[in-house]
Amino acid sequence: ILNVEQSPQSLHVQEGDSTNFTCSFPSSNFYALHWYRWETAKSPEALFVMTLNGDEKKKGRISATLNTKEGYSYLYIKGSQPEDSATYLCAFHMDTGRRALTFGSGTRLQVQP
């Protein structure tokens, strides 16, 4: 079973704080790394799909970086807002064998107004 780990498990921040999460994944057989946001009572939605070492992607106040050689990705949220409260999932896609995403257990973010 592939090991995809996320830290921290949960995070409480104040509105306006910047924050970041980590996703660790196998550094061999890399194909892609995905980030999803999962709000309560909704379906998970994709934030980023990253495929190249050194990739940096940005969507509004949220950005992500990727290091495939050492097997980690960071997700950053600048100036957190209450609407950023959600569980953030990363998922690893390998290039051989299993062609399906393996998810980490997620980081649950709570932003206090």
Next chain:
Amino acid sequence: DGGITQSPKYLFRKEGQNVTLSCEQNLNHDAMYWYRQDPGQGLRLIYYSQIVNDFQKGDIAEGYSVSREKKESFPLTVTSAQKNPTAFYLCASSIIVTDSDTEAFFGQGTRLTVV
């Protein structure tokens, strides 16, 4: 509107009964997936299918069965052999492309409770 539809949203089952969860997509996606979520855990892969009439086991396939007779549909049967079936089940789909990767789209989920 294109999307993935899972039904029902809530399902109650008596111990010893099989039950089938529905997943339909009208996105013309090649691949479909079933994941299970338990409290405090991430999504664990049950089965996936990349093409009609073909599917592969995921990490926790025991006690489950699937079929992929049509591109749009990927039903999941939870059999009586599944020891702890109470969980939240998510269906997803994605396009398959070569030399790149695409995001997965998810349904709203089915919460199954065994009583």
